[in-house]
Amino acid sequence: MKHLLPQREQYFKASLHTHSTVSDGKMTPEEVKAHYKAAGYSIMALTDHHIIAAHPELNDPDFLMLTGIELGLDSEDYAPPASFFGKTYHFNLIAKDPDHLWQPYPPKKILDKNRAHAEKAHWDQRERICSVECANEIIARAREEGFLVIYNHPTWSKQSYPDYAPLKGLWALEIRNTHNVLNGYDDNNHRVYQDLLELGNHLCVVACDDTHRPHTVGGSFTMIGAEELTYASVIEAMEKGDVYASCGPLIHSLTLDGSTLRVACDPAAEVCVQSQARYAKRVAGEGITEAEIDLSVWLEKSQGNPNAFFRVTVKAADGSYAVTRAYYLNEL
Numbered sequence: 243m244k245h246l247l248p249q250r251e252q253y254f255k256a257s258l259h260t261h262s263t264v265s266d267g268k269m270t271p272e273e274v275k276a277h278y279k280a281a282g283y284s285i286m287a288l289t290d291h292h293i294i295a296a297h298p299e300l301n302d303p304d305f306l307m308l309t310g311i312e313l314g315l316d317s318e319d320y321a322p323p324a325s326f327f328g329k330t331y332h333f334n335l336i337a338k339d340p341d342h343l344w345q346p347y348p349p350k351k352i353l354d355k356n357r358a359h360a361e362k363a364h365w366d367q368r369e370r371i372c373s374v375e376c377a378n379e380i381i382a383r384a385r386e387e388g389f390l391v392i393y394n395h396p397t398w399s400k401q402s403y404p405d406y407a408p409l410k411g412l413w414a415l416e417i418r419n420t421h422n423v424l425n426g427y428d429d430n431n432h433r434v435y436q437d438l439l440e441l442g443n444h445l446c447v448v449a450c451d452d453t454h455r456p457h458t459v460g461g462s463f464t465m466i467g468a469e470e471l472t473y474a475s476v477i478e479a480m481e482k483g484d485v486y487a488s489c490g491p492l493i494h495s496l497t498l499d500g501s502t503l504r505v506a507c508d509p510a511a512e513v514c515v516q517s518q519a520r521y522a523k524r525v526a527g528e529g530i531t532e533a534e535i536d537l538s539v540w541l542e543k544s545q546g547n548p549n550a551f552f553r554v555t556v557k558a559a560d561g562s563y564a565v566t567r568a569y570y571l572n573e574l
């Protein structure tokens with residue numbers, strides 16, 4: 243029997259997209275941490291706009307800070323009407339080395355409130371242009387520098403298939419963004435994930451709050467199956483794909499025994515499997531905590547296909563959901 247999510251005493255709840263007063267957030271880094279700690283989180287990346295920052299002063303034995311930045315590939319004169327009608331690309335970069343304070347372009351503005359971070363950062367002199375070429379250059383460069391790249395909120399960014407299909411080298415897609423959902427956008431990006439996978443990309447999935455104010459705290463989260471709460475261990479788990487995304491239900495275990503997939507989860511109304519093929523399965527009911535799904539047809543028909551995958555979605559009665567990454571035939 244194979245554990246698709248590693249068995250751990252604890253999965254660590256993470257906020258991987260968070261803003262503070264270092265950019266346009268309304269809470270100080272200390273205040274943001276206090277809110278997330280109270281909501282049961284153990285990991286937080288402060289990904290302030292256009293400025294990389296480490297916050298080691300906020301680490302404690304039960305809470306780990308990841309070094310990050312949110313990039314926005316808006317033109318330099320990003321202002322109405324372009325900012326109102328235009329498309330953009332936003333990416334979060336998470337540093338594999340907490341002290342590597344690099345960014346691909348200079349901070350947009352150096353203000354008193356972020357000067358201390360700007361003085362520690364170093365940067366390339368790349369332009370920020372909203373083009374797929376610029377996006378791919380920045381992703382490739384960020385990977386070389388040792389960053390995991392997350393593709394943020396494609397719905398809010400007004401992106402459609404031609405904008406995201408050519409993207410290469412992403413570590414994960416932000417499948418849900420609480421801040422945008424609470425502002426009225428349907429930033430639930432299941433279709434984008436399926437498209438990127440069907441194009442042959444192997445990438446993970448995360449769910450984030452994009453917190454600027456307290457009301458979004460805890461709406462979405464990423465569970466990380468790290469061995470221990472250390473920077474190296476958490477990054478290792480993220481790179482291995484030992485993560486899942488949720489805005490409600492937890493997944494307690496995910497195993498494949500021969501051709502039988504077993505899902506143990508918080509009470510759910512549906513457990514669904516989708517694949518690279520025209521093949522899906524659904525178990526529906528009331529308060530499902532264990533689902534058994536026979537994948538023998540998918541296994542048989544996918545033999546020899548290096549991009550054959552399946553992924554699992556757990557939907558609760560209130561509409562909240564958990565999503566696993568894609569699992570590939572050659573890792574089963």
Ligand SMILES: [Zn+2]
Binds near residue numbers: 332394395
């Ligand atoms: Zn953004």
Ligand SMILES: [Zn+2]
Binds near residue numbers: 260261452
């Ligand atoms: Zn953001």
